[in-house]
Amino acid sequence: MKHYGKKAIAVLLVLSLFASLFSMFGAAAYEEEQDYSIYPELSAISSEDSAYPVIILPGINHSVTYLADENGEPVKNSDGDELSGGLLLIDGSTVVADVIGLIPDLLFSLIGQRSTSGLKNSVYETVQKIMGIQQMDNDGVPVNNLITDAYDYPVAEMDEDTRNWFYRMIPMEPFASIFGEDLIYLYTFPLYGDPMVAAEGLHSYIDMVKEQTGAPKVNIISISLGGTILSAFLDTEPDYTEINKIVNIVSLLDGTDLMADFMARRFNLDDTFLYSDFIPMIMKEASGSATVGYLLNIILRILPKQTFYDVLTAAFSGILDTVILNDPQFWAMLPGDEYEALADRYLRDGEHDVLLAKTDRYQQARVQLYDNMQAASAAGIGVYNIAGYGLSFTDGEYNFFGIVQSSATVNSDAIIPVESASLGATAAPAGQQLSGANGDYLSPDGSIDASTCLFPDTTWFFSQQHHEVGRNDVVIRLACMILGGAVEDVHSSSLFPQFIETRNTRSLVRSDSGYLFKAVEVLQDTEGTYTAQEKEIVQAAYDKVLTMLADTTSGAAVAEEASNALYDALAEIGIYTPRAEEAPFTSILEWLMKFLNDLVMRSVGGQGYSDYVEQKKGL
Secondary structure, eight states, rough: HHHHHHHTTTTHHHHHHHHHGGGOOOOOOOOTTTTTSSSSGGGOOTTGGGGSOEEEEETTSSSSSBBBBBOOOOOOOOTTTTTTSSSOOOOOTTTHHHHHHHHHHHHHHHSSOOOHHHHHHHHHHHHHHHGGGGBBBBOOOOOSSSSEEOOSSSSSOOHHHHHHHHHHHSSOHHHHHHHOOEEEOOOOOOOSSSSHHHHHHHHHHHHHHHHHOOOOOOEEEEEEEEHHHHHTTSSSSSOOOGGEEEESSSSOOOHHHHHHHHHOOOBBBHIIIIIHHHHHHHHHHHSSSSSSHHHHHHHHHHHHHHHHHHHHHHHHHHHHHIIIOOOHHHTTTOOOGGGHHHHHHHHTTTTOOOHHHHHHHHHHHHHHHHHHHHHHHTTOOOOEEEEEEOOOOSTTTGGGGBBBBGTTTTBSSSSHHHHHHHHHEEOOTOOOOHHHHHHHHTTTOOEEEEEGSSSSEEEEEETTTTOEEEEEEHHHHEEEEHHHTTTSTTTTTTTTSSSSEEOOOOOOOOTTTOOHHHHHHHOOOOSSSSSHHHHHHHHHHHHHHHHHHHOOOOOOHHHHHHHHHHHHHHHTTTOOOOOOOOOOHHHHHHHHHHHHHHHHHHOOSSHHHHHHHHHHHOO
């Protein structure tokens, strides 16, 4: 494959990433009556530490930004919808028409088979138009009036919709049950902006929280992208006497190789992967079936290979130029050792001097991060890190990342390398072992040496943990115990050893519809809705779930078994629909489409149908 082909495929990654991140919006909503005494260890939380308010520096998609008019009012599209979002601001009323507008150039290219210049320009301009709301200028400033929702009050004072949104994004219900919603604050910041500006704003936000609560100190939780704001904040001369503890949860403290590979256009592809494996892999993850992906592979060959690459290259260039390359916050997502080369490539051209000054300033904060963290610790601030490990970028739920070059060398939570989230763990590539490593800080699988962390005794690792840690009750409980003073380090409690296997319990304990709470409704029924026999069925499965939850070291398989058992019990008494098995026809259809896909691949190879014909003519 030619080099430009490897560059082009990045647009599929970016667009797929944008689409997948929207799936974070679930249907959960916090309900105060839910009983989180199902986590009995939380009773050890001390009243003294639980009095400190918590400020959350949230992850990507957790800060809602909207397009505003000259009066600061939200702009609405022709359908009457506000142009807002946590990640992308796109006018959905025009997207279909914009894409349809590409058809004439596409048809012309197909007829000509090699004439792609018009199509490339149209694709580039269309992507710029679709992404134009969040366009950044060469100074790193949005060209439009973008306003990010801010909350100068605690979760307790949010309106119902906002409050529900908060718990959909960040499942902090156990925190609320202990600390109270009046001590939980959300410090939002723009994705399209300067992290150093957001860091400066955090100073006044801390003062506001202290004034509102009367507390002498605050706790800070950084989640994912929030780690960039924390890194910046610690380099702006913070008052350490105002901070009690810092808890970093899968935080982007030293960037991610994903962003570096995107900007540097480093992709590890071959024709088989692009024309045979890639799209079915994505579709399998999204829908549970690769059938449509195999069909798309066959259809896409209508385009000549050159046309396919040119379209992807143009689309990716449109995304880079419109959204990514001029945004200081995206530059903050780079690993520190990647910054200088990419700044030379894109910013040191005399046209981006203002933006370069912004990104250089953040790079300075990143270089000083370890020293700043140590200074905070020396001042009496507890610093704690929770990281996921054991996954490459191919693993987890965004497996399209597997085609970036670093996927072969990274050990991560499928988004953030473990070195970044843990402040310096030594890691072998996912699935491999460190050679010669030993000692008390070595992970059971031999892939992680935690002794090299900046804070080895206050850093926890969850094996096979995907980046979306809100699904794992143990992560939430550990953070509660840390903030509540009941866990001081990795040696404090057998419930929370340094290395823990991951699990997904979200369907069990989500506050609006968790199986566990549905079971409680059945067991506490006094209206005679359920028979004694039905309650007995549910009670047995309920007890099994409680046993699993009590054992924080039980992993994914045990959690899934207990969750399925409770669901099946509730289905048996009519609350849920029984779990459906995959229809034989679906499996047969997927097998058939794969057979056809493989047949085309063997016959035509990694190219379009017209390329194959031309190839045969030349023989």
